[in-house]
Amino acid sequence: MSAGLYTQLLDLACGAFLLAAVLVLWGRELAAIVRVFALQGVALAAVGLLLGAHEARWDLILVALAVGVLRAGVLPYLIRRALAVSAADRGSDEVRETQPLVNVAASLLTAALLTLLAYAVARPLTELNPTPATRALPVGLAVVLIGFFVLVTRRRALAQVVGFLLLDNGITATAFLATSGVPVIVELGVSFDVLLAVLVLQILTTRVREAFGTTDIDDLRELHD
């Protein structure tokens, strides 16, 4: 693979990765959001694969494949299953983000601002070792920030889970782009933790629905001072 092609493909994958995060902000149907999230997982795996192929490192390629299976396959499947249970139980208004705290136009504007912020923050990171990969590093940070934004502004429990996973995807992408991934044992532990966290959140979503009759997080205001 020539250097130019590698850079172009890497930028393409990173672009798709960021675009998916923005589309999550756009969407209201939770099913569509989960589809976009799965696509983002594919883009993330592609970033890892490209880096692995470029550096000819088999362990990195294997890690990227595992990350792809987890982020584009297992996690979206888990969320979709929880979504199906919700829909069967409560009807269609449970599967839509009815009224996000911030409307779509303002969300997209915020995403643009957050991306600019990510580029500003990431400047010292890029300067330390300017390569095609680290030049794309701000994309990972931007997705982290957008994930946080989704987590804070969305009201459906499952939309918050997607926000948390965006955050996590962003961190994994940062790790890939900055250092071609963290050591395998750490990556394994992190993936396992994320998987378990999503399982726990899935079960808690069911319990929230049983206890409150809805998965609208705004209704969780029993505990306060």
Added chain:
Amino acid sequence: MPYLSHGAALLLTAPVAAPLVVAAACALPHARMPRPAAVRSHDRLPSVPAAEPFPAQPRHRHPADWAGLVPPVVIVLCGSLLAVDVLGAGPVSACSGLLRADALTAWMLLVVGSVALIACGAAPGYLAGERAAGRASARTGWHYQVLVQSFLAAMCLAVLTANLGVLWVAIEATTIVTAFLVGHRRTRTSVEAAWKYVVICSAGIALAFLGTVLLYYAARQAGIAEAWALDWPTLAAHADRLDPSVTRLGITLVILGFGAKAGLIPLHAWLPDAHSQAPAPVSALMSGVLLSVAFAAILRYRAIADAALGADFTRVLLAGIALLTLALAAGLLLGQRDYKRMLAYSSMEHMSLIALGAAIGSPLALSAVLLHIAGHGLAKSAAFCASGRILHLTGTSRIGRVNGLLARAPSVGGVFGFAVVALLAFPPFSLFASELGIARAGFTAGTVLAWVTSAALLLVLTAFAALAARTARMLLGPAPTAAGSPGATEPGIWPLALGLTACAALGVGLGPLTDLLHAAAQAIGDR
């Protein structure tokens, strides 16, 4: 130089393995048995099983409840043996450098083990109370045991590992295993607390992972090999080679992220909810050691940051966080109406004092911080376990509806009273010595820090007044006549009394622990 031996490997793995073995032993008999249909329907039809299991319950012994005491004993034992090893021959490591013990590890292991002894010793009494109240089924018992033991294993791993990535994995694992303990009642309040707990802690700690990744990047660029770039001793030794601007960003994220788990601003919102909803022994573990295990991670990173960036960077960050957290905790303590939440805010108060001590960073301050971690763990776990008993006796967690505890249940009221007196840092208890140490270190560390320390002391006084007034209202007064008086000896009170005695003993004199404390402070101090 770290040396390798089979003995050291055993000592380093046993504190993690022992709780896991007990957890597996509790889980296996139930996993192999096909779950009986009656238990399955238990979840959905609360009226059916109430008739059958309970008449048999009080006679039934629950040996599994007591099996939980084995791992804490193992942890304390390994902690003491490691302390002897470490003081004699320096840090020991095993599993190709993944596990490592220095003086700080030994100290934290001793704290984790002794607080776990209190919590696991109080657990049988707590579970018996839950069974008597009809809130616990046979399943609850072993679920509880499995989750608590995994929780202990995760905390021990976090303390024992030298790899900063594994440290992160272990601390995130504590969130996952405790989620269901926080939400065990499935009521609206407990489900809400569990949701907030998992979302805030996982997101917060994700920031810490991003910070870890950035540090790893800086370390790789500084020419440290992949296998050692997350190794704490290596990073601390070569910290001056790390790129300052990347390290600054990474350390900020790490302190905010692990600060979430340690109950520090800005991601502290989960703490009062989770601590008030979890079963009392679990609250004791969370407040007594989980917070300080997370803070021990911050102490490790602080050592790297100080070597890479100079002491001022973490000093400003930690002092600011400490003051804000302290102000928030003192303010909310003033208006508090729930005694478990009151204890939770008191934990935030003490964690911010610990953060202040870490910000000061002199050897005296660091020794005081470590002593404060131990004293707070012992006193707070006794207070939380006693509060669980009070909840069983009175059926309410409102401060206004509890009075005359000393007349009604002298042993529980007495232990709760003494625990709060310890938390208020009265002299026989070790928190007095450690708060004095932090204050003295603060006043000798320059003008700005002296002002910060004075402000902190003022806020501590506010919290003191609020805590003292509320506890006095609960303890004093005549016993309510309607309530049936329980027996003179309360079940499960002796571990709490032992814990408080240990806390007082630490305050009177450290004895053989003196060397360990100073060595631990040195391990994370300036090198």
